[in-house]
Amino acid sequence: MSDLNAQMVEKYRNSFLKEVEANVEEGEWVKMCMQCGVCSGSCPLGPYWEHPPQEIFMMIRAGKREEVLKSESMWMCTSCYNCIVRCPRGLPITHIMHGLAHYAERLGLAPKQNPTRRFALMFWDNIAKHGRVNETVLSIKLYFMDGFSAGIKRALEMLPVGLGMLKAKRFNPWGLFFHKGCKGKRDIQKILAKAREIELAKAAKFGG
Amino acid sequence: MAKKTYHYYPGCTAEKNASASNYETSVMAMCEVLDIELKEIPDWNCCGASIGYAGGGELPRLAMNARNLAIAEQENPELDVVATCAACWLAQRETKERLLEDDALMKECNEALAEAGLKYEAKQRVRHMVEVLIEDIGYEELGKHVKKPLEGLKIAGYVGCQTNRPFGIAGESFENPKYLDKMIETVGAEPVEDYEKKVQCCGGALAFSEPEKSQAMIKDIIEAAYDGGADMIVTPCPVCQMNVEVYQEQINKRYGTKFKMPVVYYSTLLAVAYGKSAKEAGLDGQVIPATKLEEIAKR
Numbered sequence: 001m002s003d004l005n006a007q008m009v010e011k012y013r014n015s016f017l018k019e020v021e022a023n024v025e026e027g028e029w030v031k032m033c034m035q036c037g038v039c040s041g042s043c044p045l046g047p048y049w050e051h052p053p054q055e056i057f058m059m060i061r062a063g064k065r066e067e068v069l070k071s072e073s074m075w076m077c078t079s080c081y082n083c084i085v086r087c088p089r090g091l092p093i094t095h096i097m098h099g100l101a102h103y104a105e106r107l108g109l110a111p112k113q114n115p116t117r118r119f120a121l122m123f124w125d126n127i128a129k130h131g132r133v134n135e136t137v138l139s140i141k142l143y144f145m146d147g148f149s150a151g152i153k154r155a156l157e158m159l160p161v162g163l164g165m166l167k168a169k170r171f172n173p174w175g176l177f178f179h180k181g182c183k184g185k186r187d188i189q190k191i192l193a194k195a196r197e198i199e200l201a202k203a204a205k206f207g208g
Numbered sequence: 209m210a211k212k213t214y215h216y217y218p219g220c221t222a223e224k225n226a227s228a229s230n231y232e233t234s235v236m237a238m239c240e241v242l243d244i245e246l247k248e249i250p251d252w253n254c255c256g257a258s259i260g261y262a263g264g265g266e267l268p269r270l271a272m273n274a275r276n277l278a279i280a281e282q283e284n285p286e287l288d289v290v291a292t293c294a295a296c297w298l299a300q301r302e303t304k305e306r307l308l309e310d311d312a313l314m315k316e317c318n319e320a321l322a323e324a325g326l327k328y329e330a331k332q333r334v335r336h337m338v339e340v341l342i343e344d345i346g347y348e349e350l351g352k353h354v355k356k357p358l359e360g361l362k363i364a365g366y367v368g369c370q371t372n373r374p375f376g377i378a379g380e381s382f383e384n385p386k387y388l389d390k391m392i393e394t395v396g397a398e399p400v401e402d403y404e405k406k407v408q409c410c411g412g413a414l415a416f417s418e419p420e421k422s423q424a425m426i427k428d429i430i431e432a433a434y435d436g437g438a439d440m441i442v443t444p445c446p447v448c449q450m451n452v453e454v455y456q457e458q459i460n461k462r463y464g465t466k467f468k469m470p471v472v473y474y475s476t477l478l479a480v481a482y483g484k485s486a487k488e489a490g491l492d493g494q495v496i497p498a499t500k501l502e503e504i505a506k507r
């Protein structure tokens with residue numbers, strides 16, 4: 001168990017709902033859910049979710065901590081905002097899903113092999129370093145994330161798509177070697193480091 | 209009409225040789241005709257898209273977006289910030305509204321920005337290019353510049369998610385927004401009526417990480433356009449454009465379909481109707497050629 005996870009288990013022994021309220025983006029909204037099911041019915045990937053949003057909210061209140069935080073479900077959110085505009089109680093569902101996924105990641109409980117988790121982390125890493133997305137590096141890393149031979153197979157499958165984009169001048173093969181990113185990338189790194197520091201300090205205050 | 213000036217936030221996909229460089233090309237051609245001046249935010253950074261949540265968390269993501277807005281504010285607080293990408297617009301606008309609402313969050317965010325000598329006060333409006341066209345220019349004026357009406361073309365207006373929800377365009381409904389249809393009419397083409405998948409999600413970033421699930425949704429979007437008799441699909445979002453255009457061959461293999469549906473931007477339609485060349489309208493950036501638009505551009 002990660003240190004942070006152990007601390008949180010200790011601190012919020014009786015109430016996962018409280019833990020979510022204090023640590024998850026927009027978590028204080030969870031208690032407002034009236035279990036109508038509209039969100040689950042509106043979700044484009046709903047059929048694939050083991051626990052659609054309505055169920056996740058119910059499980060949070062029922063204290064099913066491990067089941068929620070280890071779930072692949074939140075990682076399937078496409079950020080389509082369908083649920084948000086339809087929820088009769090006005091819950092910012094999309095942000096809660098993102099917040100739960102991020103919190104699970106911080107605690108080391110997120111499902112390691114989930115492809116969207118891995119892609120999302122690569123994406124963040126890419127922009128946090130350079131300030132802008134380097135699409136070339138990102139796609140190569142994505143194809144090769146399961147090792148070299150799987151990567152070659154995936155890259156070959158994607159080759160016609162890539163060549164189409166190249167011909168249309170919408171893919172930059174040189175991006176692998178030359179991509180400037182932002183001039184202020186040092187500034188961006190400093191801003192992000194500070195933001196993270198503030199966030200961790202807050203978590204320690206609530207949860208420590 | 210007098211010249212209109214905005215701060216411009218192009219976003220990563222608009223960079224040279226990136227996946228929506230053709231969008232940028234057509235926007236520039238369109239703005240020239242409409243006398244819209246776009247001042248690029250100096251050294252702008254990525255908005256974190258939606259997928260940045262996993263590694264980013266709340267405050268780092270907000271701070272990253274606030275950096276762009278703070279730089280724009282520093283340059284000229286009088287000008288609105290305009291984004292062309294739906295995800296960029298959403299992230300920047302969400303940042304502005306969250307920080308305006310929550311003083312504690314604003315304070316923390318400014319603490320982070322101070323590391324780079326910046327300060328954000330949320331003074332400017334954050335807008336999508338479509339809002340500029342509809343609200344500041346207006347359909348009537350948009351129509352006045354049409355030199356080559358796109359007559360005989362039937363087009364499915366695919367609005368997608370993020371220009372539509374959660375903020376949307378003022379005066380439009382979430383379930384059936386009409387602005388793309390109105391733009392299609394403005395350039396002299398015919399919109400597909402009751403296009404069934406108008407606001408369906410394309411899968412966003414899941415097109416990369418969960419291609420099967422995403423392609424099942426894309427298939428429905430294209431199928432519904434064919435069902436409505438469409439010659440092409442038009443969209444305001446670079447993520448939608450790419451997802452719906454470039455995987456058609458893979459979808460054909462997977463489902464035995466015979467899709468070859470061009471997917472263009474509203475700005476492509478306007479640029480061609482305004483008499484710009486195929487190249488100026490970014491038509492050479494199509495993976496699936498929009499032949500009928502090329503023909504009109506050549507005339």
Ligand code: SF4
Pocket residue numbers: 032033034035036037038039040053054057086087088089090091093
């Ligand atoms: S739509 Fe809103 S109130 Fe209904 S179940 Fe979902 S979150 Fe709860």
Ligand code: SF4
Pocket residue numbers: 039042043044045046053076077078079080081082083084093094097
């Ligand atoms: S925003 Fe996420 S949770 Fe909400 S409907 Fe869309 S995919 Fe489902």
